Amino acid sequence: MGLYQHQTAVGPVSSGPCNRGENRERAREDEDRPEFGVGSGTAVEFESNPSGKRDRGFDCLDVPMAVRAAARSLSSNLRKRMSAPAAALLHSHATSFGFKEVREEDKSQMVGDVFTKVASNYDLMNDLMSAGLHRLWKDRLVSKLHPFPGMSHLDVAGGTGDIAFRILEDINNLRRRALQDANDDNLPDETRIYVCDINPNMLTVGKKRAIARGFGDNKSLVWVEGDAEALKFESASMDGYTIAFGIRNVTHIEKVLDEAYRVLKRGGRFLCLELSHVDIPIFKDIYDFYSFSVIPSMGEFVSGDRESYQYLVESIRRFPPQEKFASMIADAGFQMVEYENLVGGVVAIHSGLKL
Numbered sequence: 001m002g003l004y005q006h007q008t009a010v011g012p013v014s015s016g017p018c019n020r021g022e023n024r025e026r027a028r029e030d031e032d033r034p035e036f037g038v039g040s041g042t043a044v045e046f047e048s049n050p051s052g053k054r055d056r057g058f059d060c061l062d063v064p065m066a067v068r069a070a071a072r073s074l075s076s077n078l079r080k081r082m083s084a085p086a087a088a089l090l091h092s093h094a095t096s097f098g099f100k101e102v103r104e105e106d107k108s109q110m111v112g113d114v115f116t117k118v119a120s121n122y123d124l125m126n127d128l129m130s131a132g133l134h135r136l137w138k139d140r141l142v143s144k145l146h147p148f149p150g151m152s153h154l155d156v157a158g159g160t161g162d163i164a165f166r167i168l169e170d171i172n173n174l175r176r177r178a179l180q181d182a183n184d185d186n187l188p189d190e191t192r193i194y195v196c197d198i199n200p201n202m203l204t205v206g207k208k209r210a211i212a213r214g215f216g217d218n219k220s221l222v223w224v225e226g227d228a229e230a231l232k233f234e235s236a237s238m239d240g241y242t243i244a245f246g247i248r249n250v251t252h253i254e255k256v257l258d259e260a261y262r263v264l265k266r267g268g269r270f271l272c273l274e275l276s277h278v279d280i281p282i283f284k285d286i287y288d289f290y291s292f293s294v295i296p297s298m299g300e301f302v303s304g305d306r307e308s309y310q311y312l313v314e315s316i317r318r319f320p321p322q323e324k325f326a327s328m329i330a331d332a333g334f335q336m337v338e339y340e341n342l343v344g345g346v347v348a349i350h351s352g353l354k355l
């Protein structure tokens, strides 16, 4: 059982008093082990399964033998392909770009190229790849944030604005309700939701979507081009920080976490939604098959771009497993670190508080 288990019935499990040095040491020890792939996750329960029993739904599926065999062989090939680069990543100034090993200084540009290419079809592809589920996952993330009127919030790697729109909609609903109940129109109007992204093309699509949603003139929504690893925001200036499907793409995850900690006020909440690791036999095989065989083909069909979607699925496998990522969040200084797996770990929501 891992350190940072999510238990719906019992509530959050704290990381305990945080010793940043000790935690960093532990993280370094962890790095010496190949982390990617099967067996490195934790025994977390499903959100939709409060009974605490493992979901047995997939035991009953009549999956054709050929597909299962193909999925298994794909899975075993993936493990082989990932173990060598994992060791190679220990070399200095090297990092992963999907399954490729690249120079650290090149990664940001390569990721930038991916998102420049996918920007125009980004939202459509999200719907297709996740069968619309990404909308529910984002709703869940924002519900954990508990947005409030007057807050300053930073959504990093905010892309085309999905998270920021949800936060603003929640705050607008709260304001409307408060106005009805209290007949009080003196509610603070200082709300600022910053959408920060390194890629101007993603932000351009986001601004157009904001106009289409009636947020065009909304002073509370601020679009900022910037790097998650070196934020232009003042220390202790934000009530909340979110990053959705973004941290997987950065070169130095630790720097992003340190920056998140820096910009948050005491009491501020860090929330991260990310594609994560499935550790359930058979489901994992099917998920691998879907990821590596279906998604790149879908990308090619919809946007004529197979490579970007190949990077996408490879980058998921390269991202630290849930438990390891939770320890990295604690290393950055956050308290009450916990995570919640959704759809058996296809995605996970990690959270922490700056106290």
Ligand SMILES: C[S@@+](CC[C@H](N)C(=O)[O-])C[C@H]1O[C@@H](n2cnc3c(N)ncnc32)[C@H](O)[C@@H]1O
Binding pocket: 111, 115, 156, 157, 158, 159, 160, 161, 162, 163, 196, 197, 198, 199, 202, 226, 227, 228, 229, 243, 244, 245, 246, 249, 250, 251
């Ligand atoms: C998969 S998209 C996620 C967009 C949005 N958060 C969502 O959930 O739909 C990843 C985003 O991360 C951005 N990104 C990648 N590296 C970044 C960095 N170092 N700093 C800020 N944004 C970055 C990309 O430009 C892209 O818009």
